Ligand SMILES: Nc1nc2c(ncn2[C@@H]2O[C@H](COP(=O)(O)OP(=O)(O)O)[C@@H](O)[C@H]2O)c(=O)[nH]1
């Protein structure tokens with residue numbers, strides 16, 4: 001299977017500026033597997049990178065997916081999402097605890113059926 | 115434009131880690147189990163960038179690009195499993211923290227011709243009490259060792275499963291994932307029955323954690339409070 005390769009390339013410096021030089025926001029670290037979804041009734045941001053994230057999140061997508069699909073370095077994607085979350089534009093969905101036995105059972109049942 | 119929908123799915127997400135030495139089949143494994151074409155994401159600088167001036171930023175950019183591959187399995191409407199391969203270039207740096215924080219468990223892939231390449235990954239997961247299993251990838255011409263000899267060579271606890279796999283075959287790779295999840299379940303059940311301490315203990319100061327479950331929950335509630343209040 002081929003890779004969807006998303007090198008950040010030349011957009012890096014611009015992305016960096018976009019986040020005002022922050023690569024971590026006050027939001028603290030959001031897990032890279034945390035899924036993000038557009039908040040009901042929210043407006044699309046005007047900024048082109050933010051708008052792209054917002055549109056992608058019409059369906060829940062993880063921070064890692066946002067990073068790959070929007071060609072943004074992981075840290076930048078995380079900060080932009082945190083900012084949109086702070087503005088109420090995106091919601092961050094729950095991640096499982098690493099000791100959640102019920103979730104592990106559900107994963108096992110689901111994957112065994114494949 | 116606004117997105118409106120009353121029954122928008124709100125899946126919970128979990129992750130497991132695929133690790134091991136260079137060229138051991140991590141990317142192949144991720145593609146074999148993933149329902150989407152594997153994605154690749156890069157981290158450049160991220161945490162290291164803070165406080166660095168612009169000139170240095172550009173220099174460091176060229177020196178530290180770390181890529182990781184990941185895939186996705188939608189288990190049911192409300193549950194998604196992400197499968198993250200650890201980056202080859204980054205030797206247990208910041209991306210390892212991102213990948214392993216909150217992970218349910220890990221598969222360490224091993225090429226029996228180059229056993230030593232997985233030592234570091236094993237140490238890492240052992241030191242953080244992350245449940246893991248060993249997958250022996252069947253490389254052509256590789257000697258067929260008895261798993262118990264491998265256990266001895268890797269100095270592994272008897273409770274760590276050692277299985278043969280083939281990262282190129284979806285069926286075998288998915289079966290390996292099932293074995294990993296079974297092992298995670300056993301480890302959690304054992305810990306719960308002992309009413310043991312938290313599953314991920316605080317790592318030593320050589321590898322400071324970026325996030326723990328508790329920190330994440332605290333940060334989330336602080337922010338939620340800030341937004342509503
Ligand atoms: N014989 C054999 N070859 C494999 C297996 N898994 C991966 N390979 C091959 O090993 C090479 C390296 O695999 P890759 O997934 O890129 O390794 P990574 O560096 O760990 O991501 C590729 O040519 C794969 O086709 C396996 O289970 N058996």
Ligand SMILES: [Mg+2]
Pocket residue numbers: 140141142183199202
């Ligand atoms: Mg690879």
